[in-house]
Amino acid sequence: MRGSTMVTEGGQTAGRQVAGYTPSEMMTAVAARELRDGEVVFVGIGLPNLACNLARATHAPNLVLIYESGAVGAVPERVPVSIGDPALVTGSLMVCSMADVFQCFLQGGRIEVGFLGGAQIDKYGNINTTVVGSYEKPKVRLPGSGGAAEIAVHAVRTLVISRLDRRAFPEQVDFVTSPGHRYRDGKTRRDLGMPGAGPIKVITDKGILEADEATGELVLTALYPGVTTKDVQDGIGWELRARPALGSVEQPSGEELSLLREKLDPKQLYLK
């Protein structure tokens, strides 16, 4: 990978301030800033839902929220606790069947941004939400794909939100539920005929990883305030490469924080 350097011990910032915001608030604000006004977003429950509604309340009032349950142009008045919350229906632009969601919207190429998370994310952005251990005799049985496999295949681009943890970021996932940039046989998305660009960014609680355009490998591209490259490496199970010039990310603004705390998740269902 030309132009990249290995992340080594000892980052740029030695001291760490106690921040006036939580890692979840930071991840949500960063995810919201990734969305452009007018885009069509396939929304998941939890932080992705908060990020979309934060973007709608700030720089992207015309964002179109589509939920896999069939609500299109949803404007939830309460924090949805499930992807099929009745508040997603009330006041939405359209409610369609799930056949329409997957065939007309997703496979039809109408979804510009998909959000995914997972128990494991690997070096090439493959995501596992199926099993820890072997499929036949799992140590932990996870819920499975839901719509995640097809979102990763079809969304024009996919954003992943996940806290860093060595177990959550192994070099290779135990099971590929949602395809990243390179399957374990080395085949790329282009080789396999996938329409979407896949998980181009992974928004973590310490910094941002992006898929290297040439190799598809996730590399460190930006650090949050007060975080060192070592802090990031400590939460990743492979030798992480980094862009030579790391970007910086602004902390959540007062406006973003007050919207999140007072309007979007006042009961702290997701922003713990």
Added chain:
Amino acid sequence: MTNHKAIGSKVVSMKEAVAAHVHDGDTVVIEGFTHLICFAAGHEIIRQGRRDLTICRLTPDLIYDQMIAAGVARKLVFSWAGNPGAGSLHAFRRAVEGKGPPLEIEEYSHFGMVARMSAGAARLPFWTMRNYMGTDLAKANPLIRTVKCPYTGEMLATVPALNPDVTVIHAQRADAQGNTQIWGLLGVQKEAAFASKRVIVVAEEIVDESVIRSDPNRTLIPGLIVDAVVHEPWGAHPSYSQGYYDRDNDFYVAWEAISRDPAKLEAYLDEFVRGVPDRKAYMAKQPGLAQRLAAKELMSAGVNYGY
């Protein structure tokens, strides 16, 4: 001979509908994506002690966790097995993790399950999708295969048709012939019903045919494919019926602790499923529930069907 299901009122009790249409060894679908999941039918299947069922749903949800724990199922066909935002389906997990009675599984993604029911509804052998490349899903389930497009040469994923023996659809309202109107989230109910050999409709309200005819675009399932109609108010609780009652999110959260402990789960089934004769008694055991969850009124603007 007509394909049309019996003429005349199809209204029966839940007990009669399950006795007549759900048999040991059947492939059973109780659909509804978060919305309109018919817990009342699942509970009656448990009470009648059905065995060796193949139960299929996109999201097994709490109802299939209860049915797995009660021992009615031999096999589960699904695409997402969790308790959204609240935790796991622990009876399912115990079975799959080798810590409980065994359960065969057959796993797809949501799109795959929707496609299986679309093929079933159209009486085609399979459905095609651009999907599953670069994943391990086809390795885990050999029924996920590929076909070469005869027009472009592209390799497409395929899933086999699903044609259940019986499908249960919960709805806001239906008439006595089973003409069924649903609003809010529609899930995959239409495809599941058309794919099925027999269909049981369970409705919050039974209305006159004239009500159905006043708004035909709202009819999702025609009576001509329906075998039985059950009038069962609150039959979807703890799931919800848009315009009737909200989802009981507190119960979904409480399920985490109940299902985690096999003794607690068994006690729950004894008290709220086997310990009551029907849904009316189930509701009577929970005073205050109806008031807590009743929907507020928010009527739509009507449309002009005149010409």
